[in-house]
Amino acid sequence: MATTVDLTRASRDTISSLRTAIDQSAVASRRISTGQRVNDAFEDPASFFTAQSLTNQASELDRTLDQLGQGVQIVKAASEGISSIDELLDAAKAVVNRAGQSDDAFARADFAKSFNDLLDQMEGVAKDSSYRGKNLLLGEGHDLKLYFSDEARDAIVIAARDLSDVGRTLGLERIDEGTIGVAETKLAPGGTPLAATDPAANASDQFAIGDTVEIRRQSDGALLSSVTIGADTTVSSLASSLSNADAGVRASYGADGVLRIEAAVGVTIDGGVAGGSFDGTSIDATPSGWFDADATTAEAEGVQSARDTLRLISVAFGTNLTMLQNRETFMKEFSGTLVTGAETTIGADLNEEGANLLALQIRQQFSSSALSFANEADQGVLRLLGG
Known part of the structure; x- marks a missing residue:
């Protein structure tokens, strides 16, 4: 037969207070260890789901940022390629000028070959300006489309330009090198x-x-x-x-x-x-395209026109690059704001929780002492009755 032990009211109150202190201490300890005031939906549904929404939005932004960062590198690769082509155009201009000033048809034929070699180098640079398989200097079919969010309407398309064919895009044609x-x-x-x-x-x-x-x-x-x-x-x-x-x-x-x-x-x-x-x-011999020195005049004008065209292309890519970098910076900062908002919504104040835990530990000690005193009082009564 089970024995029922009746506790005094003081003992019951003390035990209840002790249990409450233990439970609250566990909550405070968990908040300190996780750094979060709300660890599941049962504690505070509104705050929990608000923080979860902010965190999900930040994660979506981070995924978009990864894609945007790759896009920035693709545009940078194209811009660097254009800079190299611009330097080669400067060299081509110097070759044309030297050919026009030369009084030697053989030297002018050599300059024509050098000019053609520079055009080959320009096209080679364009073909090599690729980043992870994407090249904005190969023209049609190589446009770059980047999204700023998961919504398809929020996107930008950067048009590719074909610099792998300088004749078509820059109007520079190879010079007949002739034969000697x-x-x-x-x-x-x-x-x-x-x-x-x-x-x-x-x-x-x-x-x-x-x-x-x-x-x-x-x-x-x-x-x-x-x-x-x-x-x-x-x-x-x-x-x-x-x-x-x-x-x-x-x-x-x-x-x-x-x-x-x-x-x-x-x-x-x-x-x-x-x-x-x-x-x-x-x-028998075939004269080069620059056999006559005067023939270089039109080419000098063509090189200048090509430089003007290339710089317009460079400005377009530079503008796109600046816009992408600005958008990337904004999205990084906004993602950080969302994460901070989520942390603020469910984050724990470690100083406050530490103070609470200390107070609860002291409370547990007091409750344990009070329970001990209550037990001693009960035992004293029993001794009197037994005596």
Whole structure:
């Protein structure tokens, strides 16, 4: 048979107070350990769900920020590519200017090749300006669309520009580099090469005193250079007289005894001993697009126009980049505001909770002491009754 123990009112009150203090201490301890005043919906439904809503919104912003951050890097890659292309355009302008100032058709052909190489580099930079597979310098089909929220209407589209084809976008076309033709003959009577200072007439199988050697352009017969062989005409002076670099003819004589005539345009050579190497000789060549120095004027204007176009593109990307960075900064700050709001809504005041816990611990001690006193009083009564 179960025994029922009746407690005095004082004991019951003390035990109830002790239980309350223990429960409240547990709550305070949990708040201190989690840093939150509300840890589940049962404690404060309104605050709990408000904080949860703010936290979810901040999480959505963080996901959008990740995507936006990648977009910023894509635009930066394109902007850096444009800066490199702009530097190459500066180099191209210098090449055009030097070609226009040159009085050597062969040098102008070399400059044309350098100009074309720079165009290749520009297109190469455009193709390499990719970030994680996205390249805004490849034109159609490579636009960048970024969302500022989960709502599809809140978005921006950054149009790609095709700089992988500088002819189409910047109006820069490659220059015909042309081809160089060469004719050679060895001045070595008796098998011994003439020295550069020897009379040209010593090569009797090629030249005789009084012979006139002429070089004419094939297309219109224009005389480009000529020399009449005299007794004092040396091999060196012969080569010098036949040279007219601005018109596309260059002659040289080497230590090996070879007289070499190069042409940057198709020419015919007449003169010298009948049946000699230069009697009715033709040199086939294709003039470069800059064979005439005046041809570089239009190209200089084209390069300047290309720079103007490129800088407009650069301004557009720069504006987009600034806008994205500003939006990114705002979203980071706003996300922080949402997180702070959530923490404020359910966050615990650790100083207050610490003070409460200390007070509750003291209260527990007092309640335990009071219960002990009550028990001693009851035992004293029992001793009196038993005595």
